Amino acid sequence: MNDNQNNNERQGRRVPNIPKKPQKGSKFNIFWVYAAIIIAIIAAQFLFTSDGGKEVTYQTFEQQMLLKGDVQKVVAYKSDDLVRVEVYIKKDSLDKKKLYDAYKSKSTFNVNNAASPVVFFNAGTMDGLDKQLADSQKDLPANQPRILAEKTSRSNPLASWFLSIILPVLLLIGFWIFMMRRMGGGAGGGGQIFSIGKSKATLFDKESQVNITFNDVAGLEEAKTEVMEIVDFLKNPKKYTDLGGKIPKGALLVGSPGTGKTLLAKAVAGEAQVPFFSLSGSDFVEMFVGVGASRVRDLFKQAKDKSPCIIFIDEIDAIGRARGKNGVMGGNDERENTLNQLLVEMDGFGTNTHVIILAATNRADVLDKALLRAGRFDRQIYVDLPDVIERKQIFEVHIAPLKKSEELDTEFLAKQTPGFSGADIANVCNEAALIAARKNKSSVDKQDFLDAVDRIVGGLEKKNKIITPAEKRAIAIHEAGHATVSWLLEHAAPLVKVTIVPRGQSLGAAWYLPEERLIVRPHQMLDEMCATMGGRAAEKVMFDTISTGALSDLEKVNKQARAMVTIYGLNDKLGNITYYDSSGQNEYNFSKPYSEDTALTIDKEISALIEGQYQRAIQLLEENKDKLIQLADILIEKEVLFKDDLELIFGKRLFENQGESGNPGHIKPVEA
Numbered sequence: 001m002n003d004n005q006n007n008n009e010r011q012g013r014r015v016p017n018i019p020k021k022p023q024k025g026s027k028f029n030i031f032w033v034y035a036a037i038i039i040a041i042i043a044a045q046f047l048f049t050s051d052g053g054k055e056v057t058y059q060t061f062e063q064q065m066l067l068k069g070d071v072q073k074v075v076a077y078k079s080d081d082l083v084r085v086e087v088y089i090k091k092d093s094l095d096k097k098k099l100y101d102a103y104k105s106k107s108t109f110n111v112n113n114a115a116s117p118v119v120f121f122n123a124g125t126m127d128g129l130d131k132q133l134a135d136s137q138k139d140l141p142a143n144q145p146r147i148l149a150e151k152t153s154r155s156n157p158l159a160s161w162f163l164s165i166i167l168p169v170l171l172l173i174g175f176w177i178f179m180m181r182r183m184g185g186g187a188g189g190g191g192q193i194f195s196i197g198k199s200k201a202t203l204f205d206k207e208s209q210v211n212i213t214f215n216d217v218a219g220l221e222e223a224k225t226e227v228m229e230i231v232d233f234l235k236n237p238k239k240y241t242d243l244g245g246k247i248p249k250g251a252l253l254v255g256s257p258g259t260g261k262t263l264l265a266k267a268v269a270g271e272a273q274v275p276f277f278s279l280s281g282s283d284f285v286e287m288f289v290g291v292g293a294s295r296v297r298d299l300f301k302q303a304k305d306k307s308p309c310i311i312f313i314d315e316i317d318a319i320g321r322a323r324g325k326n327g328v329m330g331g332n333d334e335r336e337n338t339l340n341q342l343l344v345e346m347d348g349f350g351t352n353t354h355v356i357i358l359a360a361t362n363r364a365d366v367l368d369k370a371l372l373r374a375g376r377f378d379r380q381i382y383v384d385l386p387d388v389i390e391r392k393q394i395f396e397v398h399i400a401p402l403k404k405s406e407e408l409d410t411e412f413l414a415k416q417t418p419g420f421s422g423a424d425i426a427n428v429c430n431e432a433a434l435i436a437a438r439k440n441k442s443s444v445d446k447q448d449f450l451d452a453v454d455r456i457v458g459g460l461e462k463k464n465k466i467i468t469p470a471e472k473r474a475i476a477i478h479e480a481g482h483a484t485v486s487w488l489l490e491h492a493a494p495l496v497k498v499t500i501v502p503r504g505q506s507l508g509a510a511w512y513l514p515e516e517r518l519i520v521r522p523h524q525m526l527d528e529m530c531a532t533m534g535g536r537a538a539e540k541v542m543f544d545t546i547s548t549g550a551l552s553d554l555e556k557v558n559k560q561a562r563a564m565v566t567i568y569g570l571n572d573k574l575g576n577i578t579y580y581d582s583s584g585q586n587e588y589n590f591s592k593p594y595s596e597d598t599a600l601t602i603d604k605e606i607s608a609l610i611e612g613q614y615q616r617a618i619q620l621l622e623e624n625k626d627k628l629i630q631l632a633d634i635l636i637e638k639e640v641l642f643k644d645d646l647e648l649i650f651g652k653r654l655f656e657n658q659g660e661s662g663n664p665g666h667i668k669p670v671e672a
Helices: 003-010 031-047 056-068 097-104 126-136 156-182 221-236 237-241 260-274 291-306 333-347 388-399 411-415 422-438 448-460 467-487 522-532 534-543 549-565 596-623 625-638 643-650
Strands: 072-077 082-089 119-123 148-152 202-204 250-255 276-280 309-314 355-361 377-384 495-497 508-510 639-640
Touching: 056 082, 056 119, 056 126, 072 126, 097 291, 119 643, 126 148, 126 237, 126 448, 221 250, 221 355, 221 377, 250 260, 260 276, 260 377, 276 377, 291 309, 291 333, 291 355, 333 411, 333 643, 388 411, 388 422, 411 448, 422 448, 448 508, 467 495, 467 508, 467 522, 467 534, 467 549, 467 596, 467 625, 467 643, 495 643, 522 534, 522 549, 522 596, 534 549, 534 596, 549 596, 596 625, 625 639, 625 643, 639 643
Parallel strands: 072 148, 250 355, 250 377, 276 309, 309 355
Antiparallel strands: 072 082, 082 119, 202 276, 495 508, 495 639
16 A cells, blocks of 8 residues: 555545446557658668769779789669769689788678679769770780770669668558648547547546645635535545435636636545546547537546546537527537537436536526436536635735745735736736746835736836827816716725826826625615716816717716616616526517617617716816815826825815725725
8 A cells, every 4th residue: 555545544434446448458559650750761772772882092903902813794884874884803813812901892792702793983074084094004014905895784673673662661551650740630549540539528536636626726715615526525425425416517717817716626626535537628629520429428427437437518609509599590519419428428318327527607597408407417516706705815825935024914805806806816926927037026025016006906007108198188177077976975996096107008097996785776876976977077077078088987886877878777767677688598689678769768868867967967067166176287297096095185085984895895896
């Protein structure tokens, strides 16, 4: 028993005895084909090319062999662009030890064989060779025979056959295997063409265990409780089966992006101590018909062999969309076939025992109803945005690796970032470290985190943007209008600071900490709309004209007004009615769920709400015009004002700490 098993027993854990799957033989590798082709080419060079002995110069051949009468014959033939000349020695001359030692070759031919050339040299042309031989032998005695070049055409039939037929065939076979491997996309066992239907799931078992545990997941207490029960069932199934309980088939993690769904699944893999298959919904999608369903079958086949085990499918909406409502004319048959196979494997005729499916999505509204019914995904675990306590825990996790200042208060940071997900908080911590490094600080302090929040929410500061004095005053009046109206209204979000420094796409911004409310009442929404319209109202009061700087304000107010009228049923004229469809099926309808007369009423009521709050903001600013001007002048001078600066002008805010939540909310900029 190894150390891990001893540790698990000491901690009271029961590790299931999982039979190991027999190891398969060595997998075929495409590079062996390439190696075989290269070896064949090299072999052809050695085996099918004749050896002409040792290469020498013509002068050496002339002085030491030709003039001494040792040459039997000279054979010349064309080789590439030169003339190759092979020299054959007389048999009695081969016995000369001096000649043997000087010209013996390490070739495959025996030097002592007179039928083989001993040396060779290269000549320019055939005619030039004849002239060289004639010139060299003109002074020889008359009784000594002259050596003439025997001209021939040298070719190797076996080598030509290999290079012209066998080698091209080998190259085509190698190219075909390479292309099939690329088309397979690396699917399953080495990416061969025959394994394209294999599952792409990554297996985490005892040999490749994930190191993340539930201790590494800050917050998400309710979600952790749900998945810990599944983990406990796999570790101690007898505790539940003795009471007649059955293992749940699946659990669906639902939540906004960045809330920690995938991290929670990783923690399950680290805690479960059972095989864990991980893949995404898009891994089932392929260009070939039937591949998705084949990969589902192969995935569950592997899971049965490894049971008890867990399968995790990230972004399951890639294959789990409602059938017939894919947003594409005619639907997508391949995706639907994959979904059908998944439904059958999860709870079909042949039930899979001790195989649990975890899935994650942020679009649960578009999933097929058959996928969510009891017996398949029995549980839907909602992973919400963290509250102030959970944000504090998440900050502590992500701040731990940083070199931070001692007075840094994570509770303060948690209050400054409501509405932030776990991924947002991780980004804030990283951005704060980068800002501190940019300023050559030895540690990350509170101001670095505040600057990081401003950077992430509002964008990068653009202090060098060219703005005329008239435009700068208009921006200052606009932002002062937001600050003034929000300060005077009870349910408007408390102001943190106001600036006319361009940031991102905005020319100026008023930063608020809205309350975290679970329910919102009409008068609270109206106060927020009035504060949002304060910028345009200030332009109207001061300049008797308006500008294009209120685009984001109008967009925000229109969304709020339309939500009040058409979603929440907060309009007296329309009454208690909503046109909101939580299933998301109305996205694919071409007709509106109300008549033309009702549409006209909706438009009139939305316009009346917005215009009413616009006039209300104008009235408030008319009554406090002197303070508005004073605030704008100071803003032009300092460019950034904080809450304390507004208290000097307006006095203490009457509605401080009277909100129903008490927790500050997400800092939101209002563009000029």
